Amino acid sequence: MRIGRNVCFDTWRRSGIVRPIPLECGGRRLVCVMTPGLERAPSSPRFVGRREQLARIGRAQATVLNRGWQMVCEVVGEPGIGKTWFVREALERCAPTVPWAFGTCSPDERGVPFHVFRHAFTQGRTPRRVVRAGRPTEKSWAESVAAAPAAPARVSDARRFRTYQLARRLIGVAARDGLVLVLDDLHWADASSTGLIAHLLRYPVRAPLLLVLVYRPRQMATPMPFGPPDPPDGHTNTQPTSHDRVELRPLSLAEVALLHPQTDQVELRARYDLTGGNPGYLAVLPNGPTPSGSDPTGEAHGARLSDAAVAVLRREWADRPPVELACLRAGAIVDAPFTADLLAEVAQVPVSLAVEAGWRLARLDLIRRVPGTGRFAFRHPVLRMAVAQDTDPAWQVQACARALTALVDLGAPPADRARYAERLLALPNGGWVDRCVNVLCRAAQEVRCETPDLAIRWLRLALRALRPTAGLAQRRQDVSLALAQITGEAGDLAESRALLQEIVPLFPADPQGRRVQVVALWARVERLLGNYAEAAAISRRELAALPAGAGPADGYRLATEIGVAGILAGHPVTELPDVLNGDRGGSDADRASLLAVRGLAAALDGVLDDARGLLDAGARIVDSLPDRDVRDHPDCLTALGLSELYLERQADAVRHLDRGLTLVRAAHRDDGLCQLLLGRSQVAYQCGQLNTAIGLATEAGIVARRIGSHHLLSFALAFEAEATAWRGGLRDDERAVALARSAVGIATDLATWCGRTAATALATGALLSGDPATCTELVLSAGGDSRLSRLQASLRPRWYELLCAAALAAGDVADAERQARLAMAEADQVGLPGQRGFAESAYGEVLLACGEVGAALPHLEAAAGLFRASGMVLRRSLALASLARAADAADQTAVSARARRRALELAAWCGTERVGLRLARPVGPREVAALTDREWHIARLAATGATSRLIGRQLNISPRTVEAHLTRIYRKAGVASRSGLVAWVARVDDTDR
Numbered sequence: 002m003r004i005g006r007n008v009c010f011d012t013w014r015r016s017g018i019v020r021p022i023p024l025e026c027g028g029r030r031l032v033c034v035m036t037p038g039l040e041r042a043p044s045s046p047r048f049v050g051r052r053e054q055l056a057r058i059g060r061a062q063a064t065v066l067n068r069g070w071q072m073v074c075e076v077v078g079e080p081g082i083g084k085t086w087f088v089r090e091a092l093e094r095c096a097p098t099v100p101w102a103f104g105t106c107s108p109d110e111r112g113v114p115f116h117v118f119r120h121a122f123t124q125g126r127t128p129r130r131v132v133r134a135g136r137p138t139e140k141s142w143a144e145s146v147a148a149a150p151a152a153p154a155r156v157s158d159a160r161r162f163r164t165y166q167l168a169r170r171l172i173g174v175a176a177r178d179g180l181v182l183v184l185d186d187l188h189w190a191d192a193s194s195t196g197l198i199a200h201l202l203r204y205p206v207r208a209p210l211l212l213v214l215v216y217r218p219r220q221m222a223t224p225m226p227f228g229p230p231d232p233p234d235g236h237t238n239t240q241p242t243s244h245d246r247v248e249l250r251p252l253s254l255a256e257v258a259l260l261h262p263q264t265d266q267v268e269l270r271a272r273y274d275l276t277g278g279n280p281g282y283l284a285v286l287p288n289g290p291t292p293s294g295s296d297p298t299g300e301a302h303g304a305r306l307s308d309a310a311v312a313v314l315r316r317e318w319a320d321r322p323p324v325e326l327a328c329l330r331a332g333a334i335v336d337a338p339f340t341a342d343l344l345a346e347v348a349q350v351p352v353s354l355a356v357e358a359g360w361r362l363a364r365l366d367l368i369r370r371v372p373g374t375g376r377f378a379f380r381h382p383v384l385r386m387a388v389a390q391d392t393d394p395a396w397q398v399q400a401c402a403r404a405l406t407a408l409v410d411l412g413a414p415p416a417d418r419a420r421y422a423e424r425l426l427a428l429p430n431g432g433w434v435d436r437c438v439n440v441l442c443r444a445a446q447e448v449r450c451e452t453p454d455l456a457i458r459w460l461r462l463a464l465r466a467l468r469p470t471a472g473l474a475q476r477r478q479d480v481s482l483a484l485a486q487i488t489g490e491a492g493d494l495a496e497s498r499a500l501l502q503e504i505v506p507l508f509p510a511d512p513q514g515r516r517v518q519v520v521a522l523w524a525r526v527e528r529l530l531g532n533y534a535e536a537a538a539i540s541r542r543e544l545a546a547l548p549a550g551a552g553p554a555d556g557y558r559l560a561t562e563i564g565v566a567g568i569l570a571g572h573p574v575t576e577l578p579d580v581l582n583g584d585r586g587g588s589d590a591d592r593a594s595l596l597a598v599r600g601l602a603a604a605l606d607g608v609l610d611d612a613r614g615l616l617d618a619g620a621r622i623v624d625s626l627p628d629r630d631v632r633d634h635p636d637c638l639t640a641l642g643l644s645e646l647y648l649e650r651q652a653d654a655v656r657h658l659d660r661g662l663t664l665v666r667a668a669h670r671d672d673g674l675c676q677l678l679l680g681r682s683q684v685a686y687q688c689g690q691l692n693t694a695i696g697l698a699t700e701a702g703i704v705a706r707r708i709g710s711h712h713l714l715s716f717a718l719a720f721e722a723e724a725t726a727w728r729g730g731l732r733d734d735e736r737a738v739a740l741a742r743s744a745v746g747i748a749t750d751l752a753t754w755c756g757r758t759a760a761t762a763l764a765t766g767a768l769l770s771g772d773p774a775t776c777t778e779l780v781l782s783a784g785g786d787s788r789l790s791r792l793q794a795s796l797r798p799r800w801y802e803l804l805c806a807a808a809l810a811a812g813d814v815a816d817a818e819r820q821a822r823l824a825m826a827e828a829d830q831v832g833l834p835g836q837r838g839f840a841e842s843a844y845g846e847v848l849l850a851c852g853e854v855g856a857a858l859p860h861l862e863a864a865a866g867l868f869r870a871s872g873m874v875l876r877r878s879l880a881l882a883s884l885a886r887a888a889d890a891a892d893q894t895a896v897s898a899r900a901r902r903r904a905l906e907l908a909a910w911c912g913t914e915r916v917g918l919r920l921a922r923p924v925g926p927r928e929v930a931a932l933t934d935r936e937w938h939i940a941r942l943a944a945t946g947a948t949s950r951l952i953g954r955q956l957n958i959s960p961r962t963v964e965a966h967l968t969r970i971y972r973k974a975g976v977a978s979r980s981g982l983v984a985w986v987a988r989v990d991d992t993d994r
Contacts, residue, residue, distance in 0.1 A: 048090045050256040054247045055087075059095035061245055062211050066099070066179055071205035071243075076215045078249035080366075080380070081281025084215045087249060088183055101181035106189040108316055114193035117184050118168065122175070165200040172201070176210035187216035205243070219366040251278030275382055282383040285310035306387055314387040318367060324350055328358040332368060333388040334400040337417060338376035346407035347400050401425050402433060405440065415444035419459050426466050435476075438463040442480060445487065450632075450668040453491040460484040478507050482519060489526050492671030492708035498526045510548050517543060521558035525636075528562065529672060531712035533570035533753070537563050557591035564598035565636060569712070571752045571791065573602035590634045593622035597640035604647040607794025607831060616644045620653065632664045635673025642680045646687065647795050649835050651872045654684050675704040675713045682720045687835075689874030689911040694724040711747050715755040718744035719762035726766040727875060729914040731957045734935065737766035757783040757792060764803060769915075771936055771969055773810035780804055798828040798836040805843040809850050812973075818847045835871030838864045842880050849883065854890045861887055865900075878907035882919040936973070939966045943979060944986035 061074045076084050092101055104121030113119070172182070184190075184198070201212065252260070254273050260280065261269060276282040287305055318329055331348035332339055345355035359377055362368045367384070368377045379385040389397070405421040422437035422444075441463040445456035460483055467477045481504045489497035501523040508516040520543040528536035540562040547556060567574035596619030603612035620641060623631060631638065638661030645654035658681045665673045682697035702717035718740045726737035741763035748756035760783035768776035780800055785791035792800055801824035808817035824840035831837075845860030861884040868877035881904035888897035901920060908916035918938055942952045949963040956963075967982075976982050 047260060048086070049259045050252055051087055051090075051249070054249065055091050055094060057245060057247055058091040058213075062095050062099065062181065065209045065211045069209045070207065071176075071201070071210040071212060073202060073212045073214065073244045075244075075246040076213060076249065077218050077246065079251075079279060080217055080220075081279045081383075082249045082251065083280045084249055085185055086280075088185070088213060088215055092181060092183070099179045099181055101183065102175075103183045104185065106184075106186040106191075106194070108189045108320070111189060111191050114191055115168070115197060116191050117187065117194045118197065121182060121184065161196065162200075165197050166204075168197055169201060169204060169206060172210065173206045173208045176206060176208040179209040181211045181213060183213040183215065185215040187214055188218075188220035190216075202244075217366065219369075252280055253278065257283065277381070279381065279383075282381060285313075285383065306383070306390055311387045311390055314384060315391055317365070317384075318388070321362075321365075324348075324354050325358045325361055328355055329362055329367060329388055330392045330396070331400060331404075332362075332377065332379060333385050333392060334397060335404055336379075336385060336389075337420075338371045338374065338378040340376050343404070343407055343411070344377075347404045349403070398425075398428055401428075405433075405436070409440065415447045416455070419444040419455075423459075423462060426462060434466050438466055438476070438480070442483060445483065449487050449490070453487055453669050456487050457484065457491060457493075460487065474507075478504055486522065489522065490668070490670045490672050492704070494526050494530050494672070494708050494710065498523070498530065501526060510546070512548070517547070517558060521562055524559070524562040524566070525672075528566050528569065529708070529710050529713070531710060533566045537566040537570070540566070557588070557595045561591070561595045561598050561636070564595070564602055565640070568598070568602055568605065569754050571754055571757065573605050589622050589626060590630050590637065593619045593626070594634050594637035594640070596622070597637050597644060601640045601644045601647075604644050604795055605793040609648065609795065609832065612644060612648060616641065616648065620645075620657070623657070628660075628664055631660070632668055635661050635665050635670060635677060638664075639673070639676045639680050642677075642684070646680070646684050647793075649833050649871045651684055651688055654680070658684060671704055671708050675701050675708065675710065675717070678704065679713065679716050679720060682717075682724075686720065686724050686875075688872055689876075689878070689907070689913075691724045691728045691875070691912045695721055695728070698724065712753070712755045715744045715747040715759050718747070719755070719759040723762040723765050726762075726769045727913055727915060729769070729918065729935075734766070734770040738763065738770055741766045751783050752791065761792075761800065761803070764807075768803065768807050768810065769935075771810075771966075773807040776807040777804060777811075780807075794827075795831055795833065796836065798824045798831065798839040801827060802839040802843040805847065809846060814847065814850050817843075817850065821847045833871065834867045835873050835876075838867030838871060838873065838876060838880070841867060842876070842883070845880075845887070846883060849887055854887050857887050858884070858891060858893075874907055875911045875913060878904045878911060878913070878916045879919065881907070882916045885920060936966055936970050939963065940970050940982060940986055943967060943970075944983045946983075 058074060061072055065072045076088055078084050102121040104117040104119075106117045106120075110116045172180075176182070184194075187195070187198070190198075198212075198214065254270070257273050257278060257280070258264075258266075258269060261283070264272070272283060272286055276286065285306055287307070318326065321329065327348040327350055328344045331344050334347055335343055341356040341359050342352055344350075344359060345352040348355060350358070359368065363370055363377060366380055368379055370376070371378050379388075401421055401424050405418065405425060408418050408421065418440050422433075422440040425433045426437050441459040445459045445463075449456040460480060464477065464480050464484060467473045467480060469477060481500050485497045485500035485504070488494075488500070501519065505516075505519055505523055508519050510516055520539060524536040524539040524543075527539065540559045544556060544559040544563070547559075564574050596615050600612045600615035600619060603609070603615060619637070623637060623641060638657050642654040642658035642661070645651070645657065658677055661673065661677045662681060665677060678697050678701035682694045682701060685691075685697060686694035698717050698721035702714055702721065705711075705714035705717055722737045722740035722744060725733050725740065741759060744759035745756070745763055748759045750756045751760050760779045764776040764779035764783075767773075767779065780789070780803055781787065783789075783792060784800065789797050789800055801820050805817045805820035805824065808814070808820055821840070821843040824843045828837040828840035841860045842864035845857045845864060848854075848857035848860065861880055865877055865880040865884055868874075868880055881900045885897045885900035885904060888894075888900060904916050904920065908914075918935065921938065921941070939952060939956075942955070947955070949960040949967070953960045953963045967979075971977060971982065976985050
């Protein structure tokens with residue numbers, strides 16, 4: 002008589018091992034087998050993946066039938082990986098006509114000899130009834146196992162050998178026509194069954210028997226002498242000989258998606274990450290949100306495993322001694338990798354017993370040793386959830402409190418301490434509020450530089466835990482101040498301002514200066530949000546109300562905010578309030594900040610001697626301070642860097658700004674990062690590093706948007722626009738103008754520093770794109786009058802040079818000469834080589850436009866030398882290009898060649914195309930000067946007979962854009978058609994030659 006699949010299923014069902022669940026799928030009635038084991042609890046009737054492993058089982062069965070000899074196939078894997086389900090699927094697919102018997106071990110029947118074989122052969126009908134001396138095989142097997150010793154009493158080796166040989170012969174009779182014998186959950190097997198399996202491996206059955214051994218390797222009480230698989234894993238396509246080992250791995254995310262097609266993809270990914278692709282653990286996870294990393298037990302979120310799932314998993318620890326159970330439950334409370342010392346504190350057992358219990362639990366594979374450490378961790382997060390859920394809630398609460406105390410005493414990392422404080426605050430009992438708030442606040446201060454988001458979350462939780470009562474007012478005030486500081490540093494300026502506005506009235510004037518610190522912080526946040534008038538008013542009011550015994554540090558902070566707000570509002574304050582004049586006390590960092598701000602105000606106002614003195618004093622202090630003292634003063638480094646930039650000390654500016662960037666990036670301080678990026682972008686632009694300047698300005702814009710600072714965003718867009726315009730790429734003109742228009746739209750007020758910066762950036766872009774009238778209008782609007790009195794005095798020669806270039810482009814040589822003379826006069830007053838270079842360049846261009854080539858040469862040569870001395874590489878390359886054109890027109894071939902070669906080298910280093918376009922321009926009549934570099938390039942291409950479509954394809958612009966350029970060229974050249982343009986270009990080139 003044969004046992005087919007239905008007979009075996011009936012055997013499982015009658016023995017109580019399986020529970021059939023009918024399912025309808027595609028018109029077919031399917032049965033999902035649900036068993037007490039975790040591997041037998043699939044959440045879907047589908048079987049996915051494991052193709053290679055199924056093929057190996059099929060090859061093993063074919064080998065057994067063809068050779069007529071026993072073969073062993075091990076199926077191993079983690080708990081819940083689906084070993085039983087895999088074997089069932091393999092039998093249905095690979096052995097549909099071969100008899101098979103299925104025996105399962107149970108932890109409750111480890112004392113029954115040969116239990117797994119009894120279960121396979123005596124529960125239900127046998128694979129084949131063979132009469133032997135008038136007795137069927139099942140009776141022979143029952144009698145043989147009954148003769149075996151039922152207790153662990155010592156028996157002779159000879160008797161044990163005879164018993165094994167008898168069992169081997171009976172199995173051979175059952176497998177005479179072929180048999181697949183599956184022995185499942187052998188990690189719970191009794192010693193007699195383990196010995197018989199070892200005997201079968203040593204003395205194989207001379208029959209077509211496929212012996213499938215299913216177990217968890219880490220939970221084997223007695224290591225089985227199976228040996229390595231044959232053939233090795235690297236030769237899976239080789240035909241197996243006598244032994245194979247199939248190790249089941251976790252499913253991939255794609256395979257899990259096939260098992261759970263109705264689950265949301267985000268939720269599915271979270272569940273996959275939690276379970277690691279283990280299908281058994283996926284099946285028992287509760288519906289709803291997946292437990293987060295901060296609450297792995299899921300209690301705070303209401304995520305609970307089903308009672309049936311907990312009951313299945315409980316079989317692994319239910320019979321453990323009380324000490325081991327206490328340590329296991331303590332580990333579930335601790336949840337992170339834990340030491341025996343921590344287990345002892347939480348479980349309230351001696352350390353020696355906790356160490357012994359830990360290793361016993363590790364041998365049972367309930368917990369595992371973390372490699373490279375002396376810590377333990379649960380085998381799987383789901384197992385930890387089950388143990389926590391199986392623990393008394395009142396004991397959990399007390400254990401959490403003990404865990405928090407132990408972690409604080411042991412000096413655990415802040416995240417570990419805060420996790421238990423969060424968990425205790427989530428409980429209804431409020432007895433631990435003060436203790437948890439202290440832990441959270443201390444942890445937040447420790448991680449504020451590395452992970453400010455985490456610190457903010459902890460402080461918000463602490464603030465919610467402190468009820469707004471009279472007894473907790475001072476505590477709430479302190480927590481609110483800490484939260485305002487960290488949120489402001491992280492860039493959440495709106496929340497920081499709201500908190501500060503709430504708590505500032507609660508701080509009385511005090512000699513310790515706490516109120517001044519809070520007010521200065523409030524003023525700084527207002528200033529970062531662009532509220533300059535409010536920031537200055539707040540600081541002035543508090544400075545005037547300082548008590549008589551206030552320290553100098555209090556006044557330094559308030560005066561610094563007044564100075565910065567004045568600079569940004571467009572009205573630099575160079576003089577300090579009288580209460581601070583001559584004061585030399587207070588914090589070095591605070592004093593250096595004030596000196597740097599005063600130096601920047603003096604540099605912008607043109608009082609350069611005072612600026613140098615203040616800058617030197619501030620720089621000496623900052624350079625002598627360690628990073629930990631400077632890290633909290635990013636505005637000081639920004640002011641130093643900008644002052645040094647305007648005094649043309651680029652190397653010092655780079656040093657201070659780069660130091661500030663390093664510190665604020667390490668501390669994750671977005672409140673200081675944006676300003677330092679803007680300063681560093683300006684230094685890169687002045688040094689000619691256009692792509693670097695654009696990248697830094699772009700990053701500054703991202704940070705400005707993130708922190709909600711519109712005026713800093715305007716600065717970033719303006720700096721990016723100006724560098725893009727001078728890069729001179731094919732589409733850079735349009736992009737530069739668009740960026741600058743956005744900057745002007747955001748700034749709105751041209752009286753402020755950001756408004757003037759946006760206006761001058763748009764003026765530069767308009768000039769380089771061929772709109773000199775708009776350029777002139779914007780510069781005069783930003784300057785306030787023809788003397789440009791609203792623009793910073795130390796940079797006025799630069800703006801006069803821009804007005805001169807606009808006048809030349811408009812064909813007004815007289816106005817251009819007037820602007821050049823004004824530039825020369827301002828440069829004499831400023832005394833900076835770079836600003837003198839702008840003036841010399843402007844005057845040389847005017848002389849070129851007038852045709853006085855010989856007179857222009859010394860001015861252009863002087864400009865190139867001055868730009869070199871000031872480190873302005875881009876401007877030096879442009880001056881050399883003009884010098885090359887002038888020398889070429891004056892027939893000074895050697896000078897022209899040297900200047901041209903050096904100009905092109907510097908242009909390549911800067912990444913600009915403007916120099917090459919300028920070198921192609923002839924030194925001709927005023928109409929030629931009116932054309933931009935790009936327009937002259939298009940005019941020459943059109944003169945060759947190229948169509949608008951061909952020109953657009955060559956320059957990567959649209960034909961319509963080419964036609965717009967040609968329209969402007971016709972107007973400036975005084976021609977009406979392309980034929981007239983061809984003749985005009987030929988005449989200009991001939992004149993130039």
